[in-house]
Amino acid sequence: MARAAGVSPTTVSHALNGKGVVRRETVERIERIAAEIGYRPSAIARGLQNSRLGLLALVIRPFHSLDTFLPEGVDYFLRIAGAASLSAMERGYSMMLIDDPTRPGVPFSALAADAYIVTEPFENDPVLTMLSEQRIPFVTVGADPARRDLFPSIDEAAGQQAMTMIDHLSQAGAHRIALVTGTDRNDWNLGSRQALVDWCEARGQQPLVLALPEAEGEQVGERVIDHFFSGDPAERPDAVFCLTGRHAAGVTEAAIRRGIRVPEDLLVAAGSGAMQNRTSSPTVTTLDLRPEETAQLAVEVAVALAEGRPVQEPLATPTARLDIRESTTRAPGRAR
Amino acid sequence: MARAAGVSPTTVSHALNGKGVVRRETVERIERIAAEIGYRPSAIARGLQNSRLGLLALVIRPFHSLDTFLPEGVDYFLRIAGAASLSAMERGYSMMLIDDPTRPGVPFSALAADAYIVTEPFENDPVLTMLSEQRIPFVTVGADPARRDLFPSIDEAAGQQAMTMIDHLSQAGAHRIALVTGTDRNDWNLGSRQALVDWCEARGQQPLVLALPEAEGEQVGERVIDHFFSGDPAERPDAVFCLTGRHAAGVTEAAIRRGIRVPEDLLVAAGSGAMQNRTSSPTVTTLDLRPEETAQLAVEVAVALAEGRPVQEPLATPTARLDIRESTTRAPGRAR
C-alpha cells in the first residue's frame, strides 16, 4: 500500500487513522488509492499493538457434558449465544462461541479474545484456573462452587430460583417434593439441591434428591419414577421438580405410562424450559431463566473488564419468571 | 518467558512447538517454567506470521432487516449459528457471529477471520464486494441473485423448495395459490417468487404475489387478507403460501378472524417454520430447511477455502422436509 501511494507506511497509517498531521491532499490520495486496491489494514497486525482484537469469547461449559448447543427442544444455550453476540456487536465487539480453551490443539483464536464469558463453570473449573493464571479478564455466569468469591461472577441465585418453584409446588398442594438435578457440579445443580435440602430440613423431612446426567434428557423418566415410587409408599413424593425441561418431560411421560396422573397424583415442574414442556399433554410448568438479559449483562461486564474499567459488584441474573402450566394446576375440588 | 528460562525466544519457540532441535532437558525445563508462570504464546502474534487465526466468521445478512437473531419463535438463525459454531470447533476453528463487516467502526476482529460464511446475501451485496475485493475467502448460503456464478455459494434451490410446497398445496386441493415473500432482495425471496410465477404461467394464471417486510412478522396478516380478498371474488386464492413462518401465522389468525376457515376455505403454509406454527390452532404446514446440515456444509467449505484447498462445486443445501400439519389437511369429504 505504501509503495502504491509512493509514501511511507507511517504516512499511510496516519492518513487512514486520522492521526498525526498529514496534508489534506495526501490523505485524499491515499484514501483513493486504498479504495482502488481494496486495501484494509490487517486486523491482526493492529491487534498486536495493544493486544486487543475487539473480540469476546463465550464458553458454554455445559456443552462439555451435553455435546451440543441444541439438545432437542432446548433453546437456552442458543438464546444466550444469540443475545450475547448481539450485545457484543452493539458495543463494538465480536463474539466468538468456543468450546474449552484449555484443550490442547485449540485454534489460536480461542485464546485471542480480550475477555471471556464462562457460563455455568464447574467446581474448580480448569478454564477459570487457566484464565486467571494468564490474567485474562473473564466473568462467569453462575459462580465456580468451590471458588465463590474469587472471580467476578454473575450470581444465578440458583437457590432462590429453586425456592420460587418449591413455593409454587407447595402452594399447588405438594407436601413431599422430590428434586432431580443434573450431574454437572455447577452452581445451578448444587445450589438448587442445597435449597431443597434446607427446605426439607426445616420441615423435618428427609430430602428426596436424585442426580442424573443432563445429556440423557427425556430418557431418565422411567428411572426417576422407579427410584421414587418403588419403595415405601409413605415415602413417595407428590411433586417432582426437575432442573432441566427434558428431564421433566421424561418424568411426566413415564408417570402417565405407569398410571400416575399428572397433575392429579403428581405435580411436575422444570427449573428451565424446553419446547416440549409447552406442547406436551399435560403442559409442564417451568421457570424462564431469561437468558437474553443474562447474556446482555455478561457482555456488559466482559467489555468493562476488557477495557480495564471497574465492575460494579454484586452482579445477579434477572429473577426467573414462573410459567405455570397444567402439570401443577389441579382443578379445584379434583385434587386427590 | 525467554528471560525467565534463561534462553532465547527462539529456543522457547522451538521447545514449545516441538520444532527445530532442542535438548530434551531444555524442553522440559522450558515447559515447566511455562506452566509455572502460566505462559502462553500470544495468539495474535502467532496469527501475524501466516495471517491465520483459526477464526471463521458467520454473517447472517437477514439480520440487517430483522434486527435480531431471535424473532419470536424463529430459531432458524440460531440453529444455523449454533451448528456452525459446533462444526467449526470440530475442525479446529472458532466461529464468530458478526453483523456487517463493511460498516465503519467495526471491531478489528470482524475483519480478521480466515474465511467468511455469508447467509442470504442481498442482490449486489456490498459484503461480498468487499470480501472479494480484498481476496478474503468466503462462501455464501444462497447466491447473490445478481452475481449468481461469480462466487462460491451453496445453492438453496429456493425455486425447487418452493415447488415442493406448491405441489403439496396443489395436491391438497388448491387451485389458486398466492405467495407472500419478504422484501429482502435475496435468492430465497426472488427464487421462490420466480417459481410461483413460472408455475402460474404454465397454467395460464396471473400470479398472486405480495412482498412484505420480514420484520413485521404476524402483523402482516390483516394486510395479506385485505390484499387478496377484497377484490373480485373470482380472483381470490384458495391457498396462501408465506415464505416466513411468522407471516403464515399472522395470515392464519387474520383469516379466521375474518371468518375464512383454515383449512376448509383456505390452505395456509410456510416456507420456513416458526414455533408458533407447531402450536397454533390450526397448526401450520411448514418446510424444515434443515439449517444444521446447511451450516455444517458451509463450514466445511469455509475451512477448505481458508486452507487454500479446492472446493468441489456445485454445492447445495439439503432438500427441505415438508412438515404437513392441519392448515393444509382437509378432512376427506369436508373439503369445500
Place this chain on the structure above:
DNA sequence: CTGAAAGCGCTTACAG
C-alpha cells in the same frame, strides 16, 4: 508535513 526507526510478540531460516 513526512519518514526512518523501534517495537508489538512471536516464528523461521540461518549461522554458529
Place this chain on the structure above:
DNA sequence: CTGAAAGCGCTTACAG
C-alpha cells in the same frame, strides 16, 4: 543443540 537476525503488517514516538 542454541541463539542472533529478519520478518509477519502494522502503529507510535521522534527526528527532520
